[in-house]
Amino acid sequence: MPSAPLLKCRTTGHCKQRLGTKYSTISCGDTTSNKKGNVALFNSKSSSIRSFQARENGETDDSPVAKTYWYFGSMKNRKTKHVKNGSAQNNKVESTPESPSPSGLSSTALSIGAVSIIFLSIFVVYTNDLLPKTLPNSDSPPISTKGGWRLASVNVLQKYGSSKCTVTRKNAKYFTSAEFEKDFRFKKPLIVSFDNDASGWTTPESWSVESLKKEYGDWLVYSGNSLEIVRRGGNGNVESSFTKFVDQLIRSKDDHGEPLYIFDRMFYNDSSLPTTLKPPKYFEIKDGRDDSIFFLGASSSGVSFHKHADAWNGVIYGEKRWFLYPINHTPPGGVYPGFTQIEWFEKVYPLLPESEKPIECVQKAGEILYLPEGTYHGTINMGDTVAIGIQRKKASTKHETLVYEELNRRNSLNGKLSEKEKADTHTEILHLYEELHKLLPESTEVMMKLGQTYGEHGRPEKGLELTQKAIDKDPYFVLAYLNKADLLNKLDKIEEAEDSYKKAIELNPNLWDVHAQYGSFLVNHKRPEDAIKHFQKGIELSPKQQGFYNMLRHAQKMIGDEEEAQKTERLMRQLFNKRN
Numbered sequence: 001m002p003s004a005p006l007l008k009c010r011t012t013g014h015c016k017q018r019l020g021t022k023y024s025t026i027s028c029g030d031t032t033s034n035k036k037g038n039v040a041l042f043n044s045k046s047s048s049i050r051s052f053q054a055r056e057n058g059e060t061d062d063s064p065v066a067k068t069y070w071y072f073g074s075m076k077n078r079k080t081k082h083v084k085n086g087s088a089q090n091n092k093v094e095s096t097p098e099s100p101s102p103s104g105l106s107s108t109a110l111s112i113g114a115v116s117i118i119f120l121s122i123f124v125v126y127t128n129d130l131l132p133k134t135l136p137n138s139d140s141p142p143i144s145t146k147g148g149w150r151l152a153s154v155n156v157l158q159k160y161g162s163s164k165c166t167v168t169r170k171n172a173k174y175f176t177s178a179e180f181e182k183d184f185r186f187k188k189p190l191i192v193s194f195d196n197d198a199s200g201w202t203t204p205e206s207w208s209v210e211s212l213k214k215e216y217g218d219w220l221v222y223s224g225n226s227l228e229i230v231r232r233g234g235n236g237n238v239e240s241s242f243t244k245f246v247d248q249l250i251r252s253k254d255d256h257g258e259p260l261y262i263f264d265r266m267f268y269n270d271s272s273l274p275t276t277l278k279p280p281k282y283f284e285i286k287d288g289r290d291d292s293i294f295f296l297g298a299s300s301s302g303v304s305f306h307k308h309a310d311a312w313n314g315v316i317y318g319e320k321r322w323f324l325y326p327i328n329h330t331p332p333g334g335v336y337p338g339f340t341q342i343e344w345f346e347k348v349y350p351l352l353p354e355s356e357k358p359i360e361c362v363q364k365a366g367e368i369l370y371l372p373e374g375t376y377h378g379t380i381n382m383g384d385t386v387a388i389g390i391q392r393k394k395a396s397t398k399h400e401t402l403v404y405e406e407l408n409r410r411n412s413l414n415g416k417l418s419e420k421e422k423a424d425t426h427t428e429i430l431h432l433y434e435e436l437h438k439l440l441p442e443s444t445e446v447m448m449k450l451g452q453t454y455g456e457h458g459r460p461e462k463g464l465e466l467t468q469k470a471i472d473k474d475p476y477f478v479l480a481y482l483n484k485a486d487l488l489n490k491l492d493k494i495e496e497a498e499d500s501y502k503k504a505i506e507l508n509p510n511l512w513d514v515h516a517q518y519g520s521f522l523v524n525h526k527r528p529e530d531a532i533k534h535f536q537k538g539i540e541l542s543p544k545q546q547g548f549y550n551m552l553r554h555a556q557k558m559i560g561d562e563e564e565a566q567k568t569e570r571l572m573r574q575l576f577n578k579r580n
Contacts, residue, residue, distance in 0.1 A: 146365070148209025149317045152383035156299040160321055160345070160380050165361035167191050167322070167369070172200060172280055180282040180370075186310065186397055189324055189359065190370040192280065197366025198316045203276040207316045207386050209246060217243035221267055223260040223297075226304045226341040226378070234293070234306075236263045250298050250384065258340055261297035261381070268294040268388060277388070283312050283368060285390050293389040302341045302379040305331045309400060310373040311391035315363050318385025323349075324359040327374035327399060330445040332356050334470075334477035337513050341378045347508075348476050374400045399439050406432045430457055444470040448480045451487070460490040478507045482517050494525065512542040519551060528558035546576055 144151050152161070168184075169191045184190045194200025198207075205211060222236030223245060229236060238260060240249055249260050268274065269292055277285065285292075295313075302320075307327065313320070323341075325331045333339050333348045362382070363369050371377055373396060395401040409429050413422060433450040440446050447470035454463035464487040470480045485500035501518040508514065519534035535552035538545065549572045556565040 147204060147207065147317050147386075149384035149386060150298070152299055152319060156382050160300065160382055161319075162321065162360065162362055165191075166359045167324070167361040169193060171195070175280075177280070177282045184370060184372070185282075186372050188372060189322075189375060191361060191363060192283075192368045192370070193364075194366055198314075200366065201277065201279045201314065201368065202316060202388075204316055206273060206276045213243055213246060216267070216271060217241065219267065219270075221245055221262050221294075221296075222264050223249060223262045225258045225260065226302045227337055227339070229261065229263045230304050230306045230336045234263065234308075235265060236261070242267075245296070250296070258342060259298045259301040261301035261303065262295060263303065264294045265291065268292045273388070279312075279314070279368065283370070283390070289392060289394075291391045291393050293391065295385065295387040295389060297381045298384055299382055300342055301381045301385075304336055304339065304341045304344065305333075305376050305378040306336065307374050307376045307400075309392040309395045309404075311371045311389060312368055313363070313371065313387055313389045314368040315365050315385060315387045317365050318381060318383040318387070319365065320363045320369075320385055320387065321380045321382065322361055322363060322369060323378045324371075325376040326359075327376070328440050328442050329376075330443050330474065330477075331358065331376050331378070332474050332476050334448070334474060334479050335445050336479075337511060338476075338478035339508055339511075341380055343508065343510070344378065345380060351476075373397050374403075399436065402432050402436050402439070406436075426456065429453060442473075444474045444477060444480070447473075448477065448483055452483050455483075455487050455490060460487045463487050464491070476507060478504050478511060478514070481507070482514065485517070485521070489521065497521065509537075510541060512538045512545065512548075515541070516545075516547065516551075519555075523551065523555055523558070528555035531555045532559075543575075546572065549575075 167189050170179075170193070172192050172194050175192065180190070198204045219242050220239055221242050223238050223240070224232070224236040238249070245260070245262060252260055273294075274285075274292075279285070305323075305325075323331070323345075331344075332352055333344050338344075339348065361369075373392075395404045406429055409425050409432065413425055417425065430450075430453050433446065433453050436443075436446045437450050447466045451463040451466035451470070454460070454466065464484065467480055467484045467487060471477055471484065474480070481500050481504040485497045485504070488494075488497035488500060498518075498521070501514065501521060504511075504514045505518065515534040515538040519531040519538065522528070522531035522534065532552060532555045535548050535555060538548040539552065542548065549568055553565045553568040553572070556562075556568060
């Protein structure tokens with residue numbers, strides 16, 4: 001049988017096999033998909049990625065805690081072809097989605113303590129039984145709809161809305177490309193409005209519920225919560241059909257009670273929607289230079305703080321509240337994975353002095369917001385919000401170019417390098433952070449990451465000095481406390497390290513990372529009984545994370561509780577389809 005035709009996205013460069021109205025992402029040039037279905041595992045001792053095939057070949061899970069493998073989800077993607085009668089049939093094509101380009105949200109490996117967490121820029125596909133449960137919407141009924149999308153309720157507007165706007169607004173009719181390049185490009189954010197709203201730059205009818213479901217109802221889309229999207233390099237991690245998302249998942253809550261948000265890097269380019277866009281010349285979209293992201297989410301969905309290359313975001317329906325910080329001012333609370341955007345808004349934002357408050361504004365339907373390269377931003381949606389983001393693939397400014405270069409260097413460590421090449425790459429990463437620190441001396445993110453890198457190079461004292469400086473500037477920086485604990489542990493300051501773990505938990509007890517790190521610390525220091533409650537809490541917070549089950553079982557065996565260890569083993573097999 002001849003191979004399915006290959007289609008290449010205009011801007012992402014992804015090659016895809018068309019399967020009816022579905023696509024299977026494969027490597028460009030291949031005509032067969034990857035059938036291995038590897039699972040990414042992290043070796044906390046050697047900081048290396050291993051294939052699930054090691055487990056398939058019979059390697060034991062009962063290794064010492066220093067060799068615990070953290071599960072980050074199966075990369076096996078079994079595409080399902082939806083047919084008109086509502087039944088489904090397997091396409092028998094399994095593929096491994098590619099990681100997003102470096103111009104996506106930064107995916108940075110952070111080695112902290114005995115267990116290291118690596119943020120993989122992959123699509124993590126969950127099976128239907130692991131999808132979030134649909135819950136009744138706690139908001140008041142929406143006052144009305146537009147384009148079939150629900151407008152924000154009064155309760156939502158009271159809770160998340162604001163009349164404050166510290167972003168410059170310009171009317172497109174009276175604003176020129178010369179003004180944009182002179183006053184805004186790479187300098188400061190801008191909102192551009194249009195006399196006829198979204199009709200001034202697109203065809204709103206093409207983005208309505210009816211139109212999108214009719215054209216793309218059985219297409220696969222990827223969604224996630226505000227924190228996990230950023231953790232995974234700007235990709236949703238829950239797969240569903242577009243219709244299922246609109247009819248069910250958009251009204252669902254995840255394990256943290258947060259709505260899912262479509263954050264999909266392929267949907268727009270694979271659709272006919274690009275033909276509807278006619279933005280101003282200064283927002284011109286160029287093939288090969290620009291990437292695209294399709295956004296769709298209900299009230300209180302959004303994305304947590306991150307930054308990237310030059311970009312603009314156009315809202316067709318709904319409203320989006322933006323929180324912005326310039327590149328030299330890391331958002332209080334630090335970078336991911338500290339808080340979801342709602343957690344940050346409720347826990348950190350109200351405590352900030354005026355000098356630490358963000359640049360902010362509510363973007364209305366029909367407006368386009370420009371984000372200068374390197375601008376930290378987080379968002380909260382109000383009402384069903386449909387938007388398109390256009391983002392450059394490559395950085396242009398010196399500081400962001402260094403950030404992208406560091407990401408490329410770190411990603412290269414996952415390849416086949418000799419020991420000398422790995423050592424040279426680690427040294428290059430250190431030098432890149434040192435240069436960034438000179439350019440951005442007040443950036444707490446750079447301080448923390450440089451401190452972490454010094455620790456990796458056997459200089460924990462210097463690393464601790466920088467990390468403490470970051471904490472002094474930002475007492476809400478959860479990740480900095482985790483890094484501080486790791487550095488103190490390396491210096492054999494065990495009690496101080498534990499205090500730092502406890503502080504991180506105090507700041508955000510709902511962040512699974514802190515329970516993973518602290519629990520592993522306790523196991524390494526022969527306190528498995530204390531560790532068990534943190535692994536159990538981790539499972540409660542992130543039930544799809546296999547690493548917690550591995551560690552829980554290991555701790556149960558350490559205290560001689562074989563019965564509970566066997567229960568955990570059976571549960572793992574049930575949840576993750578492990579072979580006997």
